[in-house]
């Protein structure tokens with residue numbers, strides 16, 4: 001019992017900011033003049049890309065009352081079979097990782113991030129979105145487009161795989177889409193070194209909260225998922241598990 005308590009105390013360290021006192025910020029890669037990593041994970045030029053409805057062209061995204069979105073927000077684990085539209089998906093992606101201002105060497109997004117480092121990529125496991133074949137896609141925030149990563153056979157097959165990778169939470173495969181966020185830790189480590197990891201976890205919370213609220217705004221529901229099999233999730237979207245790995249996910253479906 002005492003051992004267990006000592007262990008817990010040890011891991012609480014992660015939530016505190018003592019690390020800052022022992023971090024030599026003069027030795028971070030940024031301070032040493034190393035070039036920053038790309039804002040967006042590069043992709044082969046010949047990749048299949050899908051255009052998303054541009055934010056200034058949305059026709060059916062209403063100016064939803066923020067108060068009612070906050071009031072109605074809850075975790076939804078039951079969804080109807082109604083698909084999401086391209087426009088709705090565009091809205092959810094824009095709200096969670098979209099770019100609002102391009103400053104050249106950096107961009108400002110619709111969510112905050114420590115040091116504006118934005119260490120995440122957004123993968124989508126698309127199950128039921130109008131005109132999209134089921135499969136794994138990746139959001140390109142700079143282009144506001146989707147990159148088709150690969151197909152996975154049928155919707156059922158993909159749903160089964162995501163259910164297993166989320167430790168038997170099979171409701172994750174019953175919505176229209178699963179947002180899967182990976183961390184590319186070096187983006188933040190480049191600036192903050194070993195003082196990066198707590199703030200990256202905090203960053204992820206903002207992203208998912210915007211997904212909750214915007215889902216409500218389009219008559220859908222979301223559910224944050226932090227319990228999953230790391231290896232299976234990384235394998236599902238084909239990331240290396242070391243320099244990029246899944247950190248958080250959330251299914252979204254119409255109510």
Ligand SMILES: Cc1cc2nc3c(=O)[nH]c(=O)nc-3n(C[C@H](O)[C@H](O)[C@H](O)COP(=O)(O)O)c2cc1C
Pocket residue numbers: 073074075076169223224225226227228
């Ligand atoms: C960090 C985090 C991880 C979560 N992980 C899961 C999960 O793996 N499975 C699940 O069904 N719900 C998960 N949830 C949802 C919580 O169970 C839910 O937010 C909580 O019960 C409160 O309900 P509400 O969101 O409807 O207010 C998670 C929520 C957060 C914020």
